[in-house]
Amino acid sequence: MKTPASLATFLLTAAMVAPLHAQDAGDPRHGLSLARQVCFECHAIQPQQLLSPNPRAPTFPQLAATPGMTTAALTVALTTPHAGMPMFRLSSEQREDIIAYILSLRSSNSTPGK
Numbered sequence: 001m002k003t004p005a006s007l008a009t010f011l012l013t014a015a016m017v018a019p020l021h022a023q024d025a026g027d028p029r030h031g032l033s034l035a036r037q038v039c040f041e042c043h044a045i046q047p048q049q050l051l052s053p054n055p056r057a058p059t060f061p062q063l064a065a066t067p068g069m070t071t072a073a074l075t076v077a078l079t080t081p082h083a084g085m086p087m088f089r090l091s092s093e094q095r096e097d098i099i100a101y102i103l104s105l106r107s108s109n110s111t112p113g114k
């Protein structure tokens with residue numbers, strides 16, 4: 001009865017490794033739909049929006065164009081509270097999706113005609 005148990009362990013390990021890899025990059029499309037729900041009330045989240053609803057909040061394209069606004073910097077920004085910005089309950093996967101979306105605006109910035 002040892003074989004089924006170790007097979008189960010193997011399958012479980014394989015199932016845990018696969019999502020970890022998918023998570024590395026983040027999914028920008030999922031990030032956009034999350035941003036529409038969580039960030040939208042204060043931040044302009046799309047390139048077509050020139051002004052944030054909350055004038056103190058930088059637009060996402062502005063964030064993407066800010067030098068040094070890397071994945072690491074965005075992770076810090078989203079895991080520490082700062083003035084005027086409430087703490088979010090994002091899973092690390094949701095956070096990575098949103099960060100992937102913000103950083104994806106970098107390339108769409110350089111091609112204004114879409």
Ligand code: HEC
Binds near residue numbers: 043098
């Ligand atoms: C209630 C309004 C509000 C919401 C909701 C909000 N923000 Fe902000 N955010 C702000 C304001 C205001 C600032 C500017 C804060 C400052 O300069 O101290 C800011 C700043 C930031 C910054 C820059 C931080 C830095 O260190 O420069 C990032 C990144 C950011 N927000 C991301 C997000 C993301 C991603 C979401 C959605 C998950 C979100 N925000 C939702 C109001 C908001």
